[in-house]
Amino acid sequence: TTAAPEPAARAIRAPRGPARTAKSWGAEAAKRMLMNNLDPEVAEHPEDLVVYGGTGRAARSWAAYDAIVRTLDELEPDETLLVQSGKPVGVFRTHTWAPRVLIANSNLVGDWATWPEFRRLEQLGLTMYGQMTAGSWIYIGTQGILQGTYETFAAVARSLGRDDLSGTLTLTGGCGGMGGAQPLAVTLNGGAVLIVDVDESRLERRVAHGYLDVHTTDLDAAVARVIAAKDAGEALSVGVVGNAAEVFPALLARGVPIDIVTDQTSAHDPLAYLPVGVSVDEWRARAEADPVDFTARSRRSMAAQVAAMVGFQDAGAAVFDYGNSIRAEAELGGFDRAFAFPGFVPAYIRPQFAEGRGPFRWVALSGDPDDIRKTDEAVKALFPENAALVRWLEKAGDTVHFEGLPARICWLGYQERHLAGLRFNEMVASGELSAPIVIGRDHLDAGSVASPYRETEAMADGSDAIADWPLLNALLNTASGASWVSIHHGGGVGIGRSIHAGQVIVADGTPEAAEKLARVLVNDPGTGVMRHVDAGYPRAAEVARERGLQVPMW
Numbered sequence: 001t002t003a004a005p006e007p008a009a010r011a012i013r014a015p016r017g018p019a020r021t022a023k024s025w026g027a028e029a030a031k032r033m034l035m036n037n038l039d040p041e042v043a044e045h046p047e048d049l050v051v052y053g054g055t056g057r058a059a060r061s062w063a064a065y066d067a068i069v070r071t072l073d074e075l076e077p078d079e080t081l082l083v084q085s086g087k088p089v090g091v092f093r094t095h096t097w098a099p100r101v102l103i104a105n106s107n108l109v110g111d112w113a114t115w116p117e118f119r120r121l122e123q124l125g126l127t128m129y130g131q132m133t134a135g136s137w138i139y140i141g142t143q144g145i146l147q148g149t150y151e152t153f154a155a156v157a158r159s160l161g162r163d164d165l166s167g168t169l170t171l172t173g174g175c176g177g178m179g180g181a182q183p184l185a186v187t188l189n190g191g192a193v194l195i196v197d198v199d200e201s202r203l204e205r206r207v208a209h210g211y212l213d214v215h216t217t218d219l220d221a222a223v224a225r226v227i228a229a230k231d232a233g234e235a236l237s238v239g240v241v242g243n244a245a246e247v248f249p250a251l252l253a254r255g256v257p258i259d260i261v262t263d264q265t266s267a268h269d270p271l272a273y274l275p276v277g278v279s280v281d282e283w284r285a286r287a288e289a290d291p292v293d294f295t296a297r298s299r300r301s302m303a304a305q306v307a308a309m310v311g312f313q314d315a316g317a318a319v320f321d322y323g324n325s326i327r328a329e330a331e332l333g334g335f336d337r338a339f340a341f342p343g344f345v346p347a348y349i350r351p352q353f354a355e356g357r358g359p360f361r362w363v364a365l366s367g368d369p370d371d372i373r374k375t376d377e378a379v380k381a382l383f384p385e386n387a388a389l390v391r392w393l394e395k396a397g398d399t400v401h402f403e404g405l406p407a408r409i410c411w412l413g414y415q416e417r418h419l420a421g422l423r424f425n426e427m428v429a430s431g432e433l434s435a436p437i438v439i440g441r442d443h444l445d446a447g448s449v450a451s452p453y454r455e456t457e458a459m460a461d462g463s464d465a466i467a468d469w470p471l472l473n474a475l476l477n478t479a480s481g482a483s484w485v486s487i488h489h490g491g492g493v494g495i496g497r498s499i500h501a502g503q504v505i506v507a508d509g510t511p512e513a514a515e516k517l518a519r520v521l522v523n524d525p526g527t528g529v530m531r532h533v534d535a536g537y538p539r540a541a542e543v544a545r546e547r548g549l550q551v552p553m554w
């Protein structure tokens with residue numbers, strides 16, 4: 001074998017079009033989506049195999065990446081590749097209905113599920129951090145989070161008794177892979193937003209991709225601009241370079257009229273949050289040299305940031321945790337009122353989960369944006385009565401800049417997703433679309449995650465930490481015909497704090513794909529309805545009854 005080229009010299013880009021080199025579309029799609037995750041247009045730090053979310057990786061090493069790509073090209077249509085934390089570890093004979101890839105990332109036995117132990121094992125080369133869609137090869141760039149963020153801010157507006165966010169000012173932190181969706185989500189809702197990031201290159205990237213209007217290093221100028229926009233009822237996003245642990249308290253002290261406060265720095269991993277007093281240039285070296293001291297410092301900084309967030313809440317602002325564990329980390333950093341504000345799921349999202357609604361996404365393997373345009377039209381035609389969905393697809397069509405392979409996301413529920421999947425399959429079969437479509441979702445979904453600080457915070461029956469549900473979800477998707485299935489630990493909230501599962505399925509236009517789509521895309525969101533019926537949510541029980549989901553003991 002030849003040595004892998006220097007990582008820096010690599011620029012990965014997934015092949016496009018209808019011709020494949022793998023022996024099945026399942027394997028070809030997995031390979032292209034792995035590559036797409038590492039496309040420099042998509043990944044935050046592709047040279048380190050980091051896709052998003054702090055250190056969320058697509059493969060454990062470049063050697064592992066090469067071996068996965070090679071194995072997928074050689075994989076028979078009745079074989080399954082097993083991937084253990086980003087490393088291909090075995091190929092087994094299964095059958096054509098079985099997934100082509102099964103993935104387990106970052107999982108640790110309970111008592112060992114701590115960051116120091118994870119890092120020790122990572123240093124030994126035995127594991128990697130998979131985040132949610134990084135190690136399961138279905139990240140689609142910042143758009144992946146855009147609609148969920150847009151929906152969340154729309155729900156915030158409703159909770160404030162408003163039709164939209166015009167005339168309001170939002171403050172947030174973190175303009176990275178996921179957090180970078182926040183400014184556009186606020187402006188699509190008509191509001192003004194100030195977003196703080198320590199790393200100017202992240203703000204520049206969002207401006208280049210159309211997610212952020214402008215950025216500056218001058219806090220006074222930034223504040224003046226967003227206040228003017230708020231007063232004029234204009235939608236405007238301004239990025240400011242700074243440390244949120246300093247900027248948030250400073251804005252509170254100045255009495256800036258902020259209506260909504262949240263944060264999406266990579267707080268779930270204390271080494272991926274920059275403490276006050278450390279520069280961006282020294283960040284990595286300092287974190288590596290003394291992770292224990294760095295962790296203590298970053299937790300103290302998070303405590304200062306969260307104390308300011310609670311201060312804004314005390315002053316009347318709507319404040320929520322945006323799924324990055326910042327409350328838990330701030331509490332560890334010594335701030336005892338960190339949980340004074342809620343997480344976004346119980347505050348805004350749970351009613352959707354009870355209906356099996358969640359982030360459904362698809363990707364055109366052709367590479368042709370026109371294929372996504374056609375699928376947008378198809379989804380609008382399937383659900384014309386869903387005004388919010390139609391509005392979203394129109395806005396997304398106009399504003400979303402594709403990163404890597406063209407893709408789309410929208411939230412669909414139980415007994416809805418398969419209608420879209422089957423329609424796409426017909427469009428591939430008829431030649432209306434020029435190559436197969438990959439259909440997947442975030443692990444953040446109705447039935448696929450146990451995460452007491454996020455998706456399952458404050459469940460009605462107290463079942464927040466029960467992790468059987470995501471495992472059942474993964475097993476059911478495997479049994480139903482998904483193309484690849486993954487089980488991860490940690491995700492967006494960090495080691496020890498969540499277990500979650502993902503599925504991806506390919507619509508290649510064949511009758512067999514239609515059979516699989518009709519099962520996977522019903523059963524997968526069905527586990528979300530089941531989980532919420534079991535926890536005692538009346539709306540979930542209604543949905544189960546109306547849409548024919550069997551729940552034996554209900």
Ligand code: NAD
Pocket residue numbers: 044052053054055145148173174175176177178179180196197198199202242243244245264265266267268269272273274275301322323324325444491492493
């Ligand atoms: P990322 O690592 O790509 O970006 C994080 C950004 O935070 C970086 O740009 C970094 O420069 C900035 N940052 C770090 N410390 C800072 C500080 N002290 N002050 C200001 N900026 C600072 O991560 P991401 O993909 O954007 O994810 C952000 C967080 O959101 C993660 O914790 C992730 O797990 C979580 N997340 C939440 C959801 C959700 O649905 N709510 C989904 C995915 C990820």
